[in-house]
Amino acid sequence: MSCDRPSKRQKISMENAAYEFHQIQDEVKKITQEIPEKVLTGQSYHASDVHQWTTDISSQCLKELKGVANGSAGFKYIVNCTILQKRNAGYHTNSSCFWDAERDGE
Numbered sequence: 001m002s003c004d005r006p007s008k009r010q011k012i013s014m015e016n017a018a019y020e021f022h023q024i025q026d027e028v029k030k031i032t033q034e035i036p037e038k039v040l041t042g043q044s045y046h047a048s049d050v051h052q053w054t055t056d057i058s059s060q061c062l063k064e065l066k067g068v069a070n071g072s073a074g075f076k077y078i079v080n081c082t083i084l085q086k087r088n089a090g091y092h093t094n095s096s097c098f099w100d101a102e103r104d105g106e
Helices: 014-040 047-068
Strands: 078-084 091-097
Touching (some): 014 047, 047 078, 047 091
Antiparallel strands (some): 078 091
8 A cells, every 4th residue: 555645735935934924923922822811811720621721722722823824825723722730730731723625635
């Protein structure tokens, strides 16, 4: 069985990608700082709430970042949200990403 498969990925020069990221960098930073603050403000740590918080933060960040990506071809966003209790406790994490099969391949 051969693993060779034609790539459907769009090729973008690194110079162009760096220029585009520079244009959206401030907006990306703003989104990834404001959403966790909005979700967690006024909350106290309860292990039973962590899954929902990480899901809310990562999905809301991803949704907003997808809007920033319009016109910024070649960017893929991976959102990783980690919430830890301030003592020797469990570790909870959730990740989310956007994949455009038409542009990024299957």
